[in-house]
Amino acid sequence: MKRYFGRKIVIYLSTFFLAVTVDWAIPRLMPGDPVMNLLSRVSVRAEAAEAMYGYYTKAFGLDIPVWKQYINFWIALFHGDLGTSVYLFPQKVVDVIIMAVPYSIALLVPAILLSFYAGNKFGAFAARTKILDNTLLPVGYLLTATPYMWLGILLAWSLGIVAGIFPTAGAYDFNMAPSFSWPFIFSLIKHWFLPFLSLFLVQFGGWAIGMRNMIIYELESDYSHYLESLGAPRSLIRKYAYRNALLPQITGLALQLGVIVAGSLVTEVVFSYPGLGSLILSAIQNKDYFLIQGCFLFIIIGVLIANFFIDIAYIIIDPRTRLGMAGE
C-alpha cells in the first residue's frame, strides 16, 4: 500500500509541476511582447489600460532572468496570486474563479456519483436479460457517443423553450436576490436540473455499457461457474460478479474525469450556468488570458484531488491493494 501510494503521489506531484510549468511557459512561448499581446486585444478605458500595462509588466517581470521569472511565478502561485482579470478589471482572477467553482461542483459531483451508481446497477441488472440487453447495447453506446452540449441543447430546447417547464439560463431567477429561503432554493434546483440531467444521461450510458461488458466477463469466469455448480442462488453469484466488475469501472472513472469535466464545461455554456465553463467562454471571447490560465490550473488541481479520492476509494473497496498484493 505504501508503494502504491508513493507511486501515485509522485505522479500527482509531477503532474502538478508540469501543469504549472505549462501555464507559465505558454504565454512566453508565443511570439511578440506578451503584455502588448494581452492588452492590444481588449478594449478598456485608457486609464485602466495604463494601470494594467504597468501591472502586467511587473507581473511578467520580463526584465529579470528567465529562471527568476519562473521562481517568482511559483511564489505568486503559493500566495494565491493568479493575476488580475482583464475583462472584470480590477477583480482578482482567484476571486472570480472562486465565485464560479461552487456552481461547477454542484453540477459535477451529483452527476458523477449518481450516474456511476445508477449506471452500474442498471448495467449489471440488464446483462443477460435478453430484451433489456438488446436495447441497452445500442442505446448505451449512442448515449456515450452523444456530445454533452448537444444533449444539453436538445433538453434546453424541448423541455425549456418548447414545453416551458424548465428555465434555460442562469442559476436562479434574475429577479431574485440570493437568500436562504424556500422560493430561492426551489429556483436554484429548477435551474440546476436540466444541466444536471444532460450530464447524468451521457455518463449513465457509459457506465451501464461498461458494467454490462464487465459483468458478462465475470459471470463466465471459473468462480462463477463453481458457485453455480454448488447450487448457489443467482443473486449471490451476481453479487460477487458485480463486486469484481466494479473495480475496473472505478479505474475507468479516474480515467474519464477529464472528459467529464470538459463535458460539464460545455453543458454550462449551453445553459449559461455561471460555473467555470461559462467563465472560460467569456474569458475566451474577451481574450482574458490570465483568467483562462487560472481556470486551467483550477481544473487540473480539481481533477488531481478527485483522482486522489478515487485512489482512496479503490483501496477501501479492493482488499488486495491494502495487503500489497497488487501494485496498480
Added chain:
Amino acid sequence: MIDKNNKKEKEPEKEDKIPQKKPKKINEFVYFASRNTKLKVGLSVVLFFLLVAIIGPFFTDYKWNAYIGPISQPPSSEYWLGTTTFGQDVYTQFVEGLRASFIVGIIGGGIATIIGIIIGFTAGYRGGMVDEVLNIITNIVLVIPTFALLLIIAAYLKVRGILMESVFIGFTAWPWAARAIRAQTFSLRSREFVDLARISGMKPYKIIFTEIAPNMMSYLLMTFILQFGGAILIATTLDFIGLGPTNAISLGLMMNYAVLWGALEFGNWWWFVPPGLAIMLIVGSLYIMNVGLDEVFNPKLREM
C-alpha cells in the same frame, strides 16, 4: 538426388497447402463479419456519413460563410437544411463540418494510435528502466485533463486550423492506448515464438513488427477506431467552447454559433439538430462496430 526428389515430392503438397490455408483464414473473418449485425449496421452508418462528407460539398454552390439568402428559413427544396439567423446555408456548413470531423478523426486518432503503438511496444518489449520511465510519462499525461491542456494551447494561438487541432488532439490522446498496447505486448513477449526469434538473432524492432504486431492487428485496429471516435468528440467540445478553427467550419462550431445567436429561442432546430445528431451517430456506430469487430476476431465472444 534424394533431396531433390524429396523436394519435388513435397513441392506440390506445399503449394496445395498454402493457397488452401490462407484464404480459409480470411474467409473465416469475412464469413463472421458478414453475419455480424453490429458490424454491418455500424459500418454502413459510418460509410454513409463518409460518403456525404466526400460528395456532399459538390451539391452546393455556396461557401459555408456566405450570406446567401433569407434568414431563419426552415428546410426546403431550395435550402436543404434551412438557413441560419444570418442567412447562411446550413447544408453547406453541415457537409463541410462533416469533412472536418472525419479529418480530425483520421489525423487525430491516427497520431494518437501511432504514438500509443510506439510507446506501448517499446515499454512492453524492453521492460525494466525504459518501461518504468515511459510508464510514469504515460501516467502523467493520463491524469492531466487533456481538455484543459488543449484549452490553454488553443487559447493562445491566433490562427487555428483543423489540421493543427487534429495534431494537438493526437498528441494528448495517446496514453490509454499506450497502456493497453503495453499490457498486450508484455504478455506476448514471453511466448515461445518470440523467444525463438530472439535466440535466432533477430533485431528487436523486427521481432516487434514481424512476431508481436501481427498477433495484435485486430487489437490495434480497434484501438484506432476508438481513438477516431474520441478525437471527433474532443474536437467538438473544443470547437463548442470557442476554440475551434478560425478559418473553417466544423460541427462543434455550428452548435456554438447556433447557441450564441439564438437558434434555440427562435426555434431554428434545423441549425443545431443535424450536427449533433451526425456526431452521435458516427461515434456511436464506431463504438458498436468495435463490439462487432471484437466478436469477429475473438472466437470466445462469437456466440452471444
